[in-house]
Amino acid sequence: MASAISGRPLRFLTSRSPKHPPHKWNQINNSANASVPALRFVVPNLHNPHPLPLRPPLSLCLPPLLPRPPLSSLLGPCPPPLRHSLPLMTTSQAAASDSSQSSSSAKTVRLVIKGRVQGVFYRDWTVGNATELGLKGWVRNRRDGSVETLLSGNPDAVKEMEQRCRRGPPSAVVTGLGVFPSTEDPGTGFERKQTV
Template structure:
């Protein structure tokens, strides 16, 4: 049978009718492209929470000689290197506070790095709190003192 050819398959564009092995017309023809498109569009879209199920978010308080030693800039550099989202800021009490969010291994590595800090820092305490309800934002940033 000759007919107009599909540009993709080089086959005639005709309705697909399949005969069953016993001689009649198959009552269940293969689905058309329209029904496939409808089925694909009715699937639930994945949200960020289902794709990134393994996300850990913690708030960290760092005490000691951590202000005036480039601790925040060091934190921004390390957090971005590890692919984390969140923020870091100084506090009026002399401590540094940060929010880290990302893959659990990366967050734990950042916690280990914060225990030492940059070369001129002297960390005396590091407190870690779960912070699953806080929004870490889209990247890692330095925030003003609070």
């Protein structure tokens, strides 16, 4: 079928003749080749006497115009970097500050963070920041979509961690933060707990 079509000449003729209605395909006979019909497309009011040069058709196998995404974006998200706003303490400084603190000067609070805070590394970010500030306690997801954390330590460090939790990691969107005083035992370090 394709060879029969490719062997036939295909002609497009234009005409301004009033005999032929505009925008219609007409079948005409050639005197040179009466057995092969030619098609004529009639376009009214063509004012350009010079035909446009024919352009080769675009190839469908062109290379993509957009660059390929980097491999790192295909591998998924990675934990966000920690924000450093307080000077880092060495382990000897942290141990000295822990031993010099009395239990009466330590502040313990429970935070409930709401918004887009699950699936954005909020708990890992909290563990890193709390450890950096020398705080004790834990963090966990809740089934209602919020994150809950217990913070205990130097009152200034607890206040700084509250401010950091209001912002959260870069991918988080915090819409609410509840701060509640607590007498719960924070434990010896800062840990990530299971969802409740």
